[in-house]
Amino acid sequence: MKEKKMVFSQGLADATGKIPVTLRNDMVLHSVTQRSKNTLKGLICALLEVQEADVKEVDLLNPIDYKNYKEKEIILDIRVLFNNREIVNVEVQCYRMDAWTDRSVYYLCRSYLNLDQHDDYADAYPVTQISIMNYTLFADSPEFYAKYRLMNEKNHRLYSSKIKLNVLDLTQIERANEEGASSQLVHWAKLFLAETWEELRSLCNGDEIMMEAAEMVYDINITPEERVLAEAHEKYLMDKRVSFRLGLKRGREEAEEQFRSELEQMNSELEQKDAEIARLKAMLEKENA
Numbered sequence: 001m002k003e004k005k006m007v008f009s010q011g012l013a014d015a016t017g018k019i020p021v022t023l024r025n026d027m028v029l030h031s032v033t034q035r036s037k038n039t040l041k042g043l044i045c046a047l048l049e050v051q052e053a054d055v056k057e058v059d060l061l062n063p064i065d066y067k068n069y070k071e072k073e074i075i076l077d078i079r080v081l082f083n084n085r086e087i088v089n090v091e092v093q094c095y096r097m098d099a100w101t102d103r104s105v106y107y108l109c110r111s112y113l114n115l116d117q118h119d120d121y122a123d124a125y126p127v128t129q130i131s132i133m134n135y136t137l138f139a140d141s142p143e144f145y146a147k148y149r150l151m152n153e154k155n156h157r158l159y160s161s162k163i164k165l166n167v168l169d170l171t172q173i174e175r176a177n178e179e180g181a182s183s184q185l186v187h188w189a190k191l192f193l194a195e196t197w198e199e200l201r202s203l204c205n206g207d208e209i210m211m212e213a214a215e216m217v218y219d220i221n222i223t224p225e226e227r228v229l230a231e232a233h234e235k236y237l238m239d240k241r242v243s244f245r246l247g248l249k250r251g252r253e254e255a256e257e258q259f260r261s262e263l264e265q266m267n268s269e270l271e272q273k274d275a276e277i278a279r280l281k282a283m284l285e286k287e288n289a
Contacts, residue, residue: 006208012218015197021230023192026076026092032216042209046184056083087111087127094134126162134170144175
C-alpha cells in the first residue's frame with residue numbers, strides 16, 4: 001500500500017505574510033515541544049547531533065498548564081530526560097543578557113543536582129545545557145554551534161563528560177558549513193529564523209516532524225488566548241530589557257551628576273585656597289617691603 005503523504009492544513013497552506021509569534025518565542029517553543037513528542041524528539045536529536053534511530057525515550061520533565069497560566073514571568077526552558085540517562089536543558093534567548101554565561105552555568109549546575117540523598121555520585125545523570133541565541137555571545141569568537149566542556153587548561157584532558165554547555169547562534173548560520181554542522185541542526189536553525197508563513201512552509205520540505213511543528217506554530221498564532229499569552233510574555237521580556245537599560249542609563253546619569261557636583265565643589269574649594277594663598281603671599285610681601 002502506498003504511504004499517504006502528509007499535507008498542510010488548509011489554514012496553514014493559505015497563510016501569508018509575517019508570522020506574529022515565531023519559534024524564537026520561548027513560550028511558543030515550549031508549547032510546541034510539549035504538545036508533540038515527535039517534535040521534541042526531532043529538536044533534541046538535532047541539538048545533540050544524534051540519529052533518531054538511537055533514541056529510546058525523550059520525556060519532557062517540566063510541562064506547563066497553559067490553560068491556567070497567568071504569570072508573564074516564568075522559566076520556559078525545555079527540561080528533558082533523554083534515553084533515561086541524560087538531562088538536557090534547552091533555553092532560547094533573543095535579547096542580550098550580560099549575565100547569560102552565569103545564568104546558564106547556574107541552571108546547568110542546578111540540573112546536575114539530580115541525586116537522592118543516598119545515591120552514589122557515579123549515578124548522577126550527565127547534563128547538557130543548550131542555549132539557542134539570537135545574538136553572538138562572544139563577539140571576538142563567533143561560532144554557529146559552540147561546545148564547552150570541563151577539561152584541563154594545559155593538555156585539554158577531559159575532567160568529566162557529565163557537564164556540557166552548548167551554544168547555538170542563529171545569527172551565525174552562514175558558518176554552519178565550515179564548522180561541519182549537521183544538516184538536521186541547520187534545518188532547525190532555519191525553522192527558528194523563519195519570519196513568514198511562506199518561508200516556514202518551504203523549509204518543511206515534506207518532513208513530517210517539521211510540518212507538525214509548523215502546524216502547531218500556526219495553531220498558536222490563530223488561537224487568541226495562546227497568541228496573546230505568547231505576545232504578552234515577549235512584551236514582558238522586552239519591557240524588562242528596556243527597563244534594565246534605562247536603569248543603567250539613569251544610574252550613569254546620576255553618577256555623572258554626582259561627579260559634576262563633587263567636581264564643582266572641589267574647584268570652589270581650590271579657588272578659595274588659591275585666594276587664601278594669594279592673600280597670605282601679599283601679607284608677606286608687605287611685611288618684607
